[in-house]
Amino acid sequence: MGELLALAPVIPVLTLEGAADGVPVARALVAGGLPVLEVTLRTPGALEAVRAIADAVPGAVVGVGTVVTPAQFDAARRAGARFAVSPGQTPALLSAAADAGMPYLPGMASVSEAMALAERGYRALKFFPAESCGGAGFLRALLAPLPELRFCPTGGIDSAKAEEYLALPNVPCVGGSWPVPAAAVRAGNWDRIEALAHAAASLRANPAA
Numbered sequence: 001m002g003e004l005l006a007l008a009p010v011i012p013v014l015t016l017e018g019a020a021d022g023v024p025v026a027r028a029l030v031a032g033g034l035p036v037l038e039v040t041l042r043t044p045g046a047l048e049a050v051r052a053i054a055d056a057v058p059g060a061v062v063g064v065g066t067v068v069t070p071a072q073f074d075a076a077r078r079a080g081a082r083f084a085v086s087p088g089q090t091p092a093l094l095s096a097a098a099d100a101g102m103p104y105l106p107g108m109a110s111v112s113e114a115m116a117l118a119e120r121g122y123r124a125l126k127f128f129p130a131e132s133c134g135g136a137g138f139l140r141a142l143l144a145p146l147p148e149l150r151f152c153p154t155g156g157i158d159s160a161k162a163e164e165y166l167a168l169p170n171v172p173c174v175g176g177s178w179p180v181p182a183a184a185v186r187a188g189n190w191d192r193i194e195a196l197a198h199a200a201a202s203l204r205a206n207p208a209a
């Protein structure tokens with residue numbers, strides 16, 4: 001999973017009302033410089049959108065988010081997802097991720113959760129919900145005791161906050177929905193999404209991350 005986090009400074013989080021929006025949104029994001037896309041499994045057409053993006057947008061590395069049940073790994077893999085993300089993690093999800101052989105970004109929000117995941121071999125973790133659980137200061141505090149871990153903070157992040165996180169040597173990228181505003185998707189304003197992606201892609205992670 002670490003290699004995927006190094007591909008771009010921002011992973012846009014897509015919650016798509018209609019599966020048909022997936023391809024144009026993905027094309028706009030990839031054109032703007034954000035190739036790694038997380039489609040949340042919160043809407044009925046999400047897996048269909050993943051399949052369409054995987055088939056029709058060659059530059060995209062599409063994965064699924066909001067993975068909360070073990071069965072979702074297999075469904076995601078069959079739809080063409082290249083990685084999976086969860087807001088937290090459970091023993092059943094960790095076993096299903098290992099069985100699926102799919103790169104997995106498990107969520108955590110405490111030091112003990114980070115340590116438990118490190119014990120299981122995870123080096124790349126999602127810090128969620130980042131802004132509600134201590135923000136950039138929390139991750140800065142983990143640098144000394146857990147220097148080998150890398151975090152993708154997500155939850156309440158906008159472009160200005162993204163810069164603050166990306167300055168940290170343990171944050172290769174951040175996740176967020178801000179490059180994909182629901183109003184722009186509804187309006188079919190793909191140019192707006194491409195412009196937001198372009199601005200997000202121009203952010204720079206700390207070279208040590």
Ligand SMILES: O=C(O)C(=O)C[C@H](O)[C@H](O)COP(=O)(O)O
Nearest residue numbers: 065066086087154155156176177
């Ligand atoms: O669905 C998941 O797996 C989640 O963990 C939640 C998402 O990461 C947030 O919905 C990000 O959204 P914003 O806070 O709007 O940037």
